[in-house]
Amino acid sequence: MKARLLIAIMIILLLPTIGFAEETTPIDRLEQLSDEALQMVKLHRYEDAKRLLDYFSEQISQSGKGRPLTADELRIITNSYDEAVQATANGTINHNEKINRVTKFRLVMDAITSPNQPLWTEMESPIMTVFGEVKEAVYSGDKEHFHSQLNTFLSLYDVIYPSMKINVDIEQIQRLDTRIHFIDSYRLQVLADEASQQELEALEADLQILFDQMSDDEADPSLWWVIISTGSIIILTLSYVGWRKYKGDREKSREKNRSRGQKN
Template sequence: MKAKWFIILAIIMMLTPISVQAKQQSPMEKLDDISDEALQMVKFHRYEDAKKLLDYFSDQFTSITGNEQPLTMDEVRIVHTSHDEAMEAAVSPNMKYEERINKLTKFRLVIDAIATSHQPLWTEMEDQIMTAFHQAKDAALNGDSAHFHSSFNSFLSLYNVIYPSMKIDVPVENIQRLDARINFIDEYRSQVVKDQKSRQELDALDTDLKNLFANLEEDEADPSLWWVIISTGSIIIMTLSYVGWRKYQGEKGLKKDRSRDLKD
């Protein structure tokens, strides 16, 4: 009976901290939710509602950075720039729908990169980016200049969406190496299509892009997840140890009783 109550108590102790933690939300996580809501409004063509959310975000962000300054100056600059672009997309009378979505997505990814310590959302665009790049690379290898230009433009458009959030999560030397390769290919497009030696830059960029996403995927898991795993494992071990100890004590008592019976 005591073992049953011990197990119940252990489960309560294990779940209580998790429940408390789940209810707590940091200021940046709240801003992350606002940025997501603004993106959803633009997706549904509700531009005035998106503008209101972006105005509210600006007020809240100013309050956070003014009181605590939890961000670096570079991060603050990136947030302001992406927010300005998102606001432009919400209020512009002529901007195309796809461009509006790209600017709000860029803003959303920036806030997520700051609010999230693991697996940022921008890494989920890996398949789209790599597909566009590989189409451009194949076109260059086949000497198809028109297809190369259109595919590389698609790649640049997608890369531009994740670029600000990349700068938050990726070491500056890696960003600079990617910039150098992309700028070279973009400036010497005709040469890349015609010259085999210049096409080697495509192979090098392919490797750098794969490493970019692979390194982010290898980041450690969320610390709270490790806390859950360790806590759960510890409680299970404690419970099994206690049950085993009770069983041992019970068997030990039975042996003593049998010994007495034999003596009697």
């Protein structure tokens, strides 16, 4: 009976945690709207995407609950939102560019709601692959391929850049900006000068460090508290149940021994 009581107490203690994890906050709902808008753009349903973005604008102005957004976050959201709206409303922008702009907005909202494992880090493979093509073109002297691949790299980097500014230290962002600006501004020099080509190696190393540090998932301290406390409850419960069973078995064994002694 006591064992059942302890298990019941454990479940009761876990219920608030489970309920909290499932709660949807206003900012989570906004993030969902950004994802729905992106899905509409992928399906070429631009008017539906525009309506979702308009609804997003209404909701963000009314969402007073939850974690307040910082001034920098609001500025980044506003800029990426404006680009997304323009993409869905402007018929002269091609489909791929529409996807890029709305994806940028989608990644920004995710970076705010998922700081430990943001979606923009999933861009590591295409970005690093294209940058490898940039380096290869430089070392082989293929000017046309170099310009083409560098432009592709810059486009991909532009998609994740606003999200990076939410999750990454400003000093790290500025270091990347400096290297990228140099390579982009002095393309011919990078192609011809071995010393300038060292910037390519340095930028590749900085990018890899960036993605590696973001992939080192550190659980939220509150989550660790839940894991530890929950684990402790389970261990204590199982230990108590095992001890009660052991004590009961010993009592039964003693009773049997007493009964045998009395018969003899």
